[in-house]
Amino acid sequence: xxxxxxxxxxxxxxxxxxxxxxxxxxxxxxxxxxxxxxxxxxxxxxxxxxxxxxxxxxxxxxxxxxxxxxxxxxxxxxxxxxxxxxxxxxxxxxxxxxxxxxxxxxxxxxxxxxxxxxxxxxxxxxxxxxxxxxxxxxxxxxxxxxxxxxxx
Amino acid sequence: xxxxxxxxxxxxxxxxxxxxxxxxxxxxxxxxxxxxxxxxxxxxxxxxxxxxxxxxxxxxxxxxxxxxxxxxxxxxxxxx
Numbered sequence: 267x268x269x270x271x272x273x274x275x276x277x278x279x280x281x282x283x284x285x286x287x288x289x290x291x292x293x294x295x296x297x298x299x300x301x302x303x304x305x306x307x308x309x310x311x312x313x314x315x316x317x318x319x320x321x322x323x324x325x326x327x328x329x330x331x332x333x334x335x336x337x338x339x340x341x342x343x344x345x346x347x348x349x350x351x352x353x354x355x356x357x358x359x360x361x362x363x364x365x366x367x368x369x370x371x372x373x374x375x376x377x378x379x380x381x382x383x384x385x386x387x388x389x390x391x392x393x394x395x396x397x398x399x400x401x402x403x404x405x406x407x408x409x410x411x412x413x414x415x416x417x418x
Numbered sequence: 419x420x421x422x423x424x425x426x427x428x429x430x431x432x433x434x435x436x437x438x439x440x441x442x443x444x445x446x447x448x449x450x451x452x453x454x455x456x457x458x459x460x461x462x463x464x465x466x467x468x469x470x471x472x473x474x475x476x477x478x479x480x481x482x483x484x485x486x487x488x489x490x491x492x493x494x495x496x497x498x
Contacts, residue, residue, distance in 0.1 A: 298498050314497070317426055317490055320474035321497070345497060357498055377498060385471070385490070386497030387427035399428045402494025 267333045267341045269325040271318055273348040276355040285340035285362035292366035293340075294373040298357040300350050304400070308393040312400075314347040314356065317385035321345070328379045336372040338363045343376055347386065419444050419485035423451060427493045432463035442483070448472065449479040451489050464491060 268284070282295050302309055325343060333341045340362030350356060359376045363369035391397045423438045430436045433455065440454050448470050455461050469492040470477050476492075483489055 315427060316497075317424065317471070317474075317492070320471055320490065323474055381495070381498040383476075383495070384497035385426070385492050385495055387493060388496045389427070399431075399493070400496045402496040 267329055267339055269322070269329045269343045271316060271322050271325065271345050271347060273346065276344050276346050276358045278355065278358045278360075281342045281344065281358050281360035284342045285360045287340060287362055289364055290338075290340060290362035290369075291364050292369040293360065293362045294366075294369040295361075296357075296359040296373045296377055297355050298377065299355050300352050302352050304390060307390070307396075309352065309390050310393050311349065311351050311391045313349050313389045313391075314345075315387050315389070316345075316347045318347070321384050321386055324383050324385065325380060328376055328383065331379070332361070332372045332375050335375070336361075336363060336368045338368070338372065341372065341376070343380070345380070345384065345386065419446075421446075421451065421483050421485070421487045421489050423455060424488060424490040425455075426490070429464050429468070429491055429493050432460045433458060434460070444485070446483055447479070448477055448481045448483060448489065451483060452479065452491070455491065468492060469494075 278295055278297050329341045329343050342360045345357045359373050361369045361373045388400045389397055390400055420439050420441055425433050425436050456464055471490040473488050
């Protein structure tokens with residue numbers, strides 16, 4: 267298991283190779299990337315910023331939860347920060363597991379949890395010259411507050 | 419006692435700083451840190467119950483803060 271917050275382009279193939287093992291009958295690689303339209307506005311690029319030390323710790327915690335719950339050591343996650351162009355990968359999650367259902371479920375768990383818990387923000391730049399912080403979900407925040415004590 | 423308060427993204431823009439130092443009574447809780455920040459100029463742009471982390475762990479608003487703690491006020495997150 268390995269996780270990292272990085273400020274360089276992500277290489278999904280490298281993460282795929284990292285979780286390769288003969289015990290695994292299935293490998294799932296999830297790639298999240300920068301989309302050209304958000305809420306009807308034409309996006310030209312974006313900047314990710316992070317509370318880096320906490321994001322690294324939280325991402326490690328999430329990957330560890332997935333590894334433990336689905337019983338595989340082969341969970342590798344990288345999240346990129348900094349300036350990204352359209353199509354650039356912002357997050358790559360690779361999970362190797364003996365069985366495909368568990369591989370899919372573990373990868374899905376990691377992406378859903380990191381979207382709720384990672385202290386990372388993105389500022390979108392639009393074709394018309396505007397830029398804005400993307401609004402995260404307030405509902406997710408309330409979940410985190412109510413779970414804060416359980417997580418400790 | 420002094421605590422470091424970290425601000426990010428839209429909250430840093432609102433307060434005009436990414437880090438401030440606050441002098442607080444020794445029995446202060448997370449919610450006291452929030453009231454002080456919200457009393458600053460443009461502080462009302464920080465909601466009254468935002469996500470908060472103390473020393474890089476999510477914390478409830480009744481958690482006690484200690485001298486030299488790092489208290490981060492976390493805007494709704496948008497990673498992934």
